[in-house]
Amino acid sequence: MSGHATYQPQNAFMKWMERRLPIAGLVYSSFVAYPTPRNLNYWWTFGGILSFMLGAQIITGIILAMHYTPHVDLAFKSVEGIMRDVNYGWLIRYLHSNGASMFFVAVYIHIARGMYYGSYKEPREVLWILGVIIYLLMMATGFMGYVLPWGQMSYWGAVVITNLFGAIPVVGDSVVAWLWGGYSVGNPTLNRFFSLHYVLPFAIAGVVVLHIWALHVVGQNNPTGIDPKSDKDTVAFTPYATIKDGFVMVCFCLLYAWFVFYVPNYLGHADNYIPANPAVTPTHIVPEWYYLPFYAILRAIPNKLLGVAALGGSIVILAFLPWLDTSKVRSARYRPLYRQFFWMYIATVIGLGYLGSQPPEGIYVIAARILTIYYFGFFIIVLPLLGMFEKTKPLPNSISESIFPAGAPASKAKA
Amino acid sequence: MIKRTALSFAVAFVLGAALAAPVMAAEGTPHPPRNKWSFAGPFGTFDRAQLQRGFKVYREVCSVCHSIELLTFRNLSEPGGPGYSAAQAATVAAEFKIPDIDDSGQPTERPGRPADAFPKPFANDAQARNTHGAVPPDMSVLAKARTYERGFPWFLLDMVTQFQEHGPDYIVALMHGYKEKPADFQLPEAAYYNEYFPGHVIKMKAPLTDGQVTYDDGSPATVDQYSKDIAAFLVWAAEPHMEQRKRIGLQVMLFLIVLSGLLYFTKKKVWSAVH
């Protein structure tokens, strides 16, 4: 993918450096000259937003760890100490707790974009699987972070989620005791969750590097799903993509700030302002909103082992998406039927999310079962068959042709 | 085509959400009525006089059973609170007895200092349970720890309207909720019927009566006024930096709007070369 300038060191020091550690050249080729399809829409800006959110979570998290005490008797109080006494502690804590939600908002949009435009298809399978790994690590990190304030939802969330592992045949109970470090959720559990919550984000950052590396090997997908064929189809990453990402990032920060400053507890649970009490279970126990669809799937199945298997399967199945989808056409733009099923899938996930927040009784369970069937049916039945029977629309010859249907792109594009 | 997409989306959503949303208040707990709060909304600030009245109610009534252990005396004089002076806060502190250890190692009591937290009415939970049959919850973050289900679609709209006064509304309702129990309701020993308490069986006797606390500022000495004042006080106690948060929030929002506008035009300018 040539045609864009390569890095030329400007002064003697940079020339000296470039021969020894070509980091400036790497940055230049990856984030400046890197050719990016010119037709990317705003849904493609969420990768940048996710990097920003990861950075924001790590920075605010490191700060919170300076003031937090991971002990069952002190955790709740130390968090309230942050909220009350630490300079701007309330701000940093709300940035972190709401930041987790914003991170998941962005990751869900990012995943949905990938599914809509077929960004998981050949040759981007590894890129996609790395993304699924990041998502799994995010879920683990988010869960353990929610345990740290040691409120009622923290404690009972830890109890319920760790008990999922009790479903494993034969060794289940041993695994659970190993996770707890005791006969019940207690101080050892809190301590190890704190340790892992601190370290996992750096593991995420590591996989993100691989994710971006893989992206730069295969290149970005685009709304047409066809590969760039010439320089006319691409623009330089900087300034074009950077300014666009920057604009959307600030817009995203508006949403983030709305939650942090105006409704900071909206996405949390009132029960988590009650200190953990191992003697009393909250009447209505639900996970954070971003786990609700999977929680609904878990509860839809009236068998512990199968429920846990379905919960795990509903996430792991994403990793097999590149092979479950048999269609040769990437973008839903040219797949009229897939598009319908895709939106039904999105609605199913939202519906499951709502059901996950409701008590597991009556009509809620039945609805959750119907939606769970569609959730898996979409992957196992719809996607493999659709590739064989769907009549796709004709693809444009090139990206620039899709933008300028008249033929040649406007001449000023070269300017 | 877009229409059809939207249609299928809508149908599926209805399947998922609305189908499963028959009225949820089946347990028969009514929603607490909404109150007008000075601290609601993006420009909300506390009514200092109300916080001072609420503090008086806490001190003379609630504190007999309920601790508020995360609150310190110095908080009373910090900005964004009830607006006492540092000297007044110190005076209040000195009126409380704080358990301490003297030089010879014996347990003793000394007058409170501004840095001290409010002392607890019970030495431990077991003592409280023994006296009252239940542990009276700590009141430090009670206003954030109590809520009620708003139901679909209100819970979504609350995100936009910034309605988050579920806690104080519930506290006010609870104070009004002591009623005669329905004839067929089984009430256990040493418990009371409360319309708004989940399950209706509350161990706390109606704590407030008209005229119980004397106000110096001419506010009505009624249960209604007391309950609103204590609820406001508890909101402040749970979130002492709320005013600062909302004030900084406005600055941040305005800043981000300006920056996003500038970035939008910059982006347009940059991309004008290729469009």
Add this chain to the structure above:
Amino acid sequence: MTSMSSAHATRRDFLYIATGAVAAVGAAAVAWPLIHQMNPDASTIAAGAPIEIDLTPVAEGQVIKVFWRGKPIFINHRSKKEIDAARNVNVASLPDPQADADRVKQGHEQWLVLIGICTHLGCIPIAHQGEYDGFFCPCHGSVYDTSGRIRQGPAPANLPLPPYAFVSDTKIKIG
């Protein structure tokens, strides 16, 4: 033609500079809370309020240690001999010249109140030790006299005095 395009360029440059400047201001504003959070928090500051110490139980020749703001405060009830030793010194000859009278409160010369932290590297000196029977720092051998002044060793300055005042003849308020 030329003037038009240059006006265009100016407007464009202004937009870029304005955007960059506003973004820079934002970054600086975000940095402040992230830095300020490491300063002493409200509870620490409140706990650093002045403390009152009753001197009646301190016998002559005794040194007691109290803590204020996490620092050890030495309260030395000096004997006549110690006071004399502290006063019969050629002040000009000291490494950190200061008269004993300037290190105690007038009328309360028997009370020496010091921050008991060696001015060398922060260790706690031991009372009634060293050549001058004042304070001796075991870490690196600094020797202080009965006024807490540095006499020998690597410490650069006298032991500092905390802010304090006598609220009565037998009570001091530190802070």
